[in-house]
Amino acid sequence: MSHDTNTTEYGSECTHKHPMEFDEEPLVALHCLSHTYPDGTRSVHDVSFAVFEDETVGLIGANGAGKSTLMEHLNGLLEVQAGELRVVGELITDENVELARQEVGFVFQDADAQIVAPTVLDDVMFGPLNYGASREEARERAHEALERLDAGHLVDRVPHHLSGGEKRLVAIAGVLAMDPSVIVMDEPLAGLDPARERRVREVIEELQADGISLVVATHDVDFAAAVADRLVAMTDGDIVGDGPPDELFYDDALLQRANLEPPTAVRMARELDVEEADPVTEDELVAALSRRQAVPGP
Ligand SMILES: Nc1ncnc2c1ncn2[C@@H]1O[C@H](COP(=O)(O)OP(=O)(O)OP(=O)(O)O)[C@@H](O)[C@H]1O
Ligand SMILES: [Mg+2]
Numbered sequence: 001m002s003h004d005t006n007t008t009e010y011g012s013e014c015t016h017k018h019p020m021e022f023d024e025e026p027l028v029a030l031h032c033l034s035h036t037y038p039d040g041t042r043s044v045h046d047v048s049f050a051v052f053e054d055e056t057v058g059l060i061g062a063n064g065a066g067k068s069t070l071m072e073h074l075n076g077l078l079e080v081q082a083g084e085l086r087v088v089g090e091l092i093t094d095e096n097v098e099l100a101r102q103e104v105g106f107v108f109q110d111a112d113a114q115i116v117a118p119t120v121l122d123d124v125m126f127g128p129l130n131y132g133a134s135r136e137e138a139r140e141r142a143h144e145a146l147e148r149l150d151a152g153h154l155v156d157r158v159p160h161h162l163s164g165g166e167k168r169l170v171a172i173a174g175v176l177a178m179d180p181s182v183i184v185m186d187e188p189l190a191g192l193d194p195a196r197e198r199r200v201r202e203v204i205e206e207l208q209a210d211g212i213s214l215v216v217a218t219h220d221v222d223f224a225a226a227v228a229d230r231l232v233a234m235t236d237g238d239i240v241g242d243g244p245p246d247e248l249f250y251d252d253a254l255l256q257r258a259n260l261e262p263p264t265a266v267r268m269a270r271e272l273d274v275e276e277a278d279p280v281t282e283d284e285l286v287a288a289l290s291r292r293q294a295v296p297g298p
Helices: 067-073 094-103 120-130 135-148 164-176 194-209 221-227 252-257 264-271 282-294
Strands: 028-036 042-051 056-060 082-087 104-107 182-186 213-218 230-235 238-243
Touching: 028 067, 042 067, 042 230, 042 238, 056 067, 056 221, 067 182, 067 213, 082 094, 094 104, 104 164, 120 135, 120 164, 135 164, 164 182, 164 194, 194 213, 194 221, 213 221, 221 264, 230 252, 238 252, 264 282
Parallel strands: 056 213, 056 230, 104 182, 182 213
Antiparallel strands: 028 042, 028 082, 230 238
């Protein structure tokens, strides 16, 4: 599964493959997107980005690379100024932006931006209610989503009074309650304590096992290596790499261009001379080391 990674100069004609030309229809696709903020900052230029069924895309890049800007286009939070957005094959316009909101759930980097109601329960119920669920059904889905995150005890709290980590769990619950086809998470582990971080990682694994597609933006390369099937690397508003973790994380020139360090497992594999096995996670490194030990010496 791959898409064009060519980038073009901003303002020149974008020649990327159109989403309709892929062998498999993407669930979400941005085509030749450019975005300029009101103050004139050009945050992404001529980027194309597609998410297919049953995959987790890790969107990596340094601070200011354009990850959040790109992601905020995937469910119509930011309006497409130049280029196009398709969700489940449909071209998204002002008239059907609700389709994007429903199919693509978004967990913000800044959890405060996501709070809409005076209690946690109302907040998590908001999405399902907004899309036609009965109060009873919405309440059931909200409780289920909160329990799934070990956050059931927060149900009657005031969202604005929660800690940053608790707010993030509530935001994730709000998205889970909507049951979207694609879930976009902007730095989902930021600010979580080790136990909650582990729970969110487990929930991500459960979502993957359920066949939900995910887009996870992070500058934590170890996390990206552990979670992603495919990586898309951004720098200065461009996509500069697209491929499996065991390729991208061994491409030093690319990592340098994207201002990122290799994951710990890659650095250790080089130190320990097992890099030919291309491990990118701790588990893969351990497996490569034990295979080497299993080989009888000369
Ligand atoms: N509301 C805004 N107004 C003006 N410029 C903005 C705004 N939001 C982002 N930018 C600029 O757009 C560029 C891309 O920012 P973006 O937030 O998308 O990067 P990012 O990769 O998500 O970074 P981080 O890892 O720090 O979250 C940066 O130059 C940033 O300063
Ligand atoms: Mg960001």
